[in-house]
Amino acid sequence: xxxDFNTCPDRAGSGSLKWERYxxxxxxxxxxxxxxxxxxxxxxxxxxxxxxxxxxxxxxPPASTVEAARAYLRxxxxxxxxxxxxxxxxxxxxxxxxxxxxxxxAGGEVLTCTPVYPPFLSSPEFAGVGLKTVDLVDNNGVxxxxxxxxxxxxxxxxxxxxxxxxxxxxxxxxxRATLERLAEFCSRHGLVLISDEIHCDLVLDDLPHTSGLKxxxxxxxxxxxxxxxxxxFNLAGLACAFVVIPDANTRRVFQKSARGLITEINALGYxxxxxxxxxxxxxxxxxxxxxxxxxxxxxxFVATSLPGIRTWHxxxxxxxxxxxxxxxxxxxxxxxxxxxxxxSDGVPFGAPQGFLRLNxxxxxxxxxxxxxxxxxxxxxx
Numbered sequence: 123x124x125x126d127f128n129t130c131p132d133r134a135g136s137g138s139l140k141w142e143r144y145x146x147x148x149x150x151x152x153x154x155x156x157x158x159x160x161x162x163x164x165x166x167x168x169x170x171x172x173x174x175x176x177x178x179x180x181x182x183p184p185a186s187t188v189e190a191a192r193a194y195l196r197x198x199x200x201x202x203x204x205x206x207x208x209x210x211x212x213x214x215x216x217x218x219x220x221x222x223x224x225x226x227x228a229g230g231e232v233l234t235c236t237p238v239y240p241p242f243l244s245s246p247e248f249a250g251v252g253l254k255t256v257d258l259v260d261n262n263g264v265x266x267x268x269x270x271x272x273x274x275x276x277x278x279x280x281x282x283x284x285x286x287x288x289x290x291x292x293x294x295x296x297x298r299a300t301l302e303r304l305a306e307f308c309s310r311h312g313l314v315l316i317s318d319e320i321h322c323d324l325v326l327d328d329l330p331h332t333s334g335l336k337x338x339x340x341x342x343x344x345x346x347x348x349x350x351x352x353x354x355f356n357l358a359g360l361a362c363a364f365v366v367i368p369d370a371n372t373r374r375v376f377q378k379s380a381r382g383l384i385t386e387i388n389a390l391g392y393x394x395x396x397x398x399x400x401x402x403x404x405x406x407x408x409x410x411x412x413x414x415x416x417x418x419x420x421x422x423f424v425a426t427s428l429p430g431i432r433t434w435h436x437x438x439x440x441x442x443x444x445x446x447x448x449x450x451x452x453x454x455x456x457x458x459x460x461x462x463x464x465x466s467d468g469v470p471f472g473a474p475q476g477f478l479r480l481n482x483x484x485x486x487x488x489x490x491x492x493x494x495x496x497x498x499x500x501x502x503x
Contacts, residue, residue: 123404123405124408125162125163125404125405125408125409126159126160127159127408127409127412127485128485128486128487129160129485130158130159130484130485130488131158131160133158138156139154139156140153140154140156140158143464144459144464148462149459149462149463149464150462150463150464150488150491150492150495151464152463152464152465152480152481152482152484152492153464153465153466153479153481154466154481155290155353155439155440155441155481155483156356156358156481156483157356157440157481157483157484158483158484158485158488159356159409159412159483159484159485161355161356161357162355162397162398162401162402162404162405162406163405164397164401164402164404164405165355165357165394165397165398165401165402167397168393168394168396168397168401169390169393169394169397171393172389172390172393173390178388178389178390179389180386181386181387181388181389181392182386183208183210183387183392184392184396186396187392187393187395187396188205188208190395190396190399190400191208191349191364191395191399192204192205192208193399193400194399195333195335195349195366198323199322199331199333199335200333200336201333201335201336201347201366203335203366203368206370206373207366207367207368207373208364208365208366209364209365209366209367209373209376209377210362210363210364210387211363211364211365211380211384211387212361212362212363212384212385212387212388212391213350213352213358213361213363214318214320214348214350214352214363214365215241215245216383216384217346217348217363217365218241218242218245218284218316218318218348219241219245219248219249220376220379220380220383220384221245221282221284221314221316221346221376221379222245222246222248222249222251222282223249223379224375224376224378224379224380225281225282225314225375225376226246226249226251226281226282227251227281228250228251229251229252229279230251230252230279230280230281230282231246231251231252231253231254231277231279231280231281231282232245232246232251232252232253232254232280232281232282232283232284233253233254233255233256233272233275233276233280233282233283233284233313234253234254234255234256234283234284234285235255235256235257235258235267235268235272235285235286236255236256236257236258236471236472236473237257237258237291237292237443237468237471237472237473237477238255238284238286238289238290238291238471238472239286239290239291239318239471240470240471242284242286242318243255243470243471243472245284252279254275254276254277254280255275255472256268256271256272256274256275257271257472258289258292258294259271260434263434263435264294264434265289265292265294265434266300267296267300267303267304269303269304269307272307273307276307276311276313280311280313281312281313281314282313282314282316283304283307283308283313283314283315283316284316284318285301285304285315285316285317285318285334286318286321287301287317287318287319287322287331287332287333287334288319288321288322288324288325288331288437288438288439289438289439290321290439290441291439291441291443291466291468291471291479292434292443293434293435293436293437293438293439293441293442293443294437294438295325295327295329295330295331295437295438296332297332298330298332298336301332301334301336301337302337304337305337305342305343305345308342308343309341309342309343312343313343314343314344314345314346314372315334315337315343315344315345315346316334316345316346316348317333317334317335317337317345317346317347317348318348319331319333319334319347319348319349320348320349320350320352320353320363321353321354321438321439322349322438323354323406324353324354324410324413324438324439324440325437325438326410326413326414326417326436326437326438326439327437327438329437329438331438333347334346334347335347335366335368338368338369344367344369344372345367345368345369346365346366346367346372346376347365347366347367348363348364348365348366349363349364349365349366350362350363350364350395351394351395351398351399351402353439354398354402354406355394355398355402355405355406356483357394357395357398360388360390360391360394360395361387361388361391362387362388362391362392362394362395412486413440413482413483415486416440416482416483416484416486416489417436417440417442417482419482419486419489419490419493420433420436420442420480420482420489420493421433421435421436421442423493423497424442424444427493427497428493428496428497428500429500430446430448430449430500431444431445431446431448431449431500432444432445432446432448433445440481440482440483441479441480441481441482441483442479442480442482443468443477443478443479444465444477444478444479444480445476445477446476446477446478447474447475447476447477448476449476449500449503450476451476453475454467454475454476454477454478455467455478457499458478458495458496458499460499461495461496461498461499461502462492462495462499463492463495463496463499465478465479465480466478466479466480466481480492
């Protein structure tokens, strides 16, 4: 089947976080990780069927949805899990916040690598615990984990390491050897390892994704691997995610910390998730081709038409990481907004002023117009 990735539905007035930020302004929103593609028709059909049922009471995880998640993990990521090991959540950001409360006592610390998805940095603060960060290293254009830096940063108070796998915003698919070394580091220092895998089905290069579930076991650290269809299938508004926790005691501690804070997932969330995991892969194959072409377009355009801006080859995600420090702009985000393009500021990711993130999960015409506006903005300086 041929799916439409060339048309962006009119999202004005739909309550879209992405588009409402610039309501009434001629600014193309290229910031938050939300794609401008219509969902797969197989998902829309499943949602229609659920709506036709007509009753939307409190919902427990349907057995068919649980089995769809298990089959997905088995078939796409080589992980065999039991139903009990899956903890359903209304999103991975709430799960990150609960994990910081569950595994880090007062006076304890969380460790992560920057730049990184901002909730990795805010969750420890909201939990009232400490945070230490170690910068990723740009090794000839390839982002690497600084293990010497981690050894220097970890202390007896460090209890939790949060990994973005694949990485947002640098788009790295870490090799299995790197992740095994990280697991050994966590195990040796007694750290719980969170592997946020929300982008794991958005690998654009011919590279294998290694799930954190492959790092668990008798000699490995306690692992929480977090999944959701929200990025891959653009279903964030349905608020459905799942955390896989193989170790029973770790799972009990996590679930206890969620009591009274996390409510049931809504019925449409489960229906959308199941439809995506069972029937969304033909749409996904074509979507990946679109993203790969858009990724190549961004990398080429930055190299040839945006002087003073640098980017890196993106192995996964639809989020390009840009370094505009050479431009010495007082406020890079405002500069491009004033010229009609809304980008994410790199500062909340733990990066210096001048870093930006560009979402190319959109039709090519929209991407080309945004890039052209950026080029005109630089030419006007």
